[in-house]
Amino acid sequence: EAQVTQNPRYLITVTGKKLTVTCSQNMNHEYMSWYRQDPGLGLRQIYYSMNVEVTDKGDVPEGYKVSRKEKRNFPLILESPSPNQTSLYFCASSLAGHTDTQYFGPGTRLTVL
Amino acid sequence: AQTVTQSQPEMSVQEAETVTLSCTYDTSENNYYLFWYKQPPSRQMILVIRQEAYKQQNATENRFSVNFQKAAKSFSLKISDSQLGDTAMYFCAFMKHVLGSSNTGKLIFGQGTTLQVKP
Numbered sequence: 001e002a003q004v005t006q007n008p009r010y011l012i013t014v015t016g017k018k019l020t021v022t023c024s025q026n027m028n029h030e031y032m033s034w035y036r037q038d039p040g041l042g043l044r045q046i047y048y049s050m051n052v053e054v055t056d057k058g059d060v061p062e063g064y065k066v067s068r069k070e071k072r073n074f075p076l077i078l079e080s081p082s083p084n085q086t087s088l089y090f091c092a093s094s095l096a097g098h099t100d101t102q103y104f105g106p107g108t109r110l111t112v113l
Numbered sequence: 114a115q116t117v118t119q120s121q122p123e124m125s126v127q128e129a130e131t132v133t134l135s136c137t138y139d140t141s142e143n144n145y146y147l148f149w150y151k152q153p154p155s156r157q158m159i160l161v162i163r164q165e166a167y168k169q170q171n172a173t174e175n176r177f178s179v180n181f182q183k184a185a186k187s188f189s190l191k192i193s194d195s196q197l198g199d200t201a202m203y204f205c206a207f208m209k210h211v212l213g214s215s216n217t218g219k220l221i222f223g224q225g226t227t228l229q230v231k232p
Contacts, residue, residue, distance in 0.1 A: 005175070024191075031218050033218065033219070033220075035220075040224055041224065042204060042222030042223055042224050043158075043204070043222040044116075044218070044222070045219045045220070048218060048219065050218070058219060059219070079169055088156065090158060092158075092220075094218065096218075101148070101160055101163055102218070102220060104150075104157065104158035104159075105159055106155075106156070107156045107157065107158075109156075
């Protein structure tokens with residue numbers, strides 16, 4: 001089944017404890033992206049990747065890092081999480097970023113205490 | 114910068130009736146895409162419908178159709194014969210299309226409209 005997977009689905013952590021949210025797609029998509037969803041704000045792009053080893057900042061990159069060492073994986077790293085990063089996070093992928101429909105993972109609910 | 118506005122935070126409709134969700138956007142681009150995504154209580158983001166700005170014909174997908182008014186920068190979603198499973202938050206989203214560029218592929222989302230379908 002073609003899909004985007006994220007792990008973990010739920011995470012409660014404490015301020016300053018480094019964490020990684022994994023994202024993987026099995027559709028051979030070139031483009032991958034991370035969004036965060038907050039009430040009243042819709043979804044906002046954090047980082048994106050046009051292809052392997054090519055990443056760039058979205059609208060709200062502060063406090064996040066990403067890497068794209070393999071085509072299928074695009075992990076989101078929070079080196080020192082803070083409470084304002086409590087949010088619902090979505091990974092998305094598409095065949096080519098600027099023309100194709102993006103398909104979303106199931107979401108990761110992160111709470112930083 | 115592009116913006117997307119959904120002015121209806123919440124709506125409700127009786128089962129089997131028709132409902133229209135509004136979306137307006139602001140852009141100076143001529144080539145772009147518009148989307149409606151559905152987010153049910155499971156929180157999964159599901160594509161409902163997609164419209165290319167260069168196409169005059171409104172997109173349809175079964176019970177879902179759009180009214181795309183390019184000059185007015187309006188992109189409403191009509192749901193016909195509403196079903197209980199249509200209960201969800203609906204997001205309108207915009208993506209510009211620039212050939213041969215380092216386009217970010219960024220989707221710009223509206224704030225969402227929560228739709229409740231009542232039995």
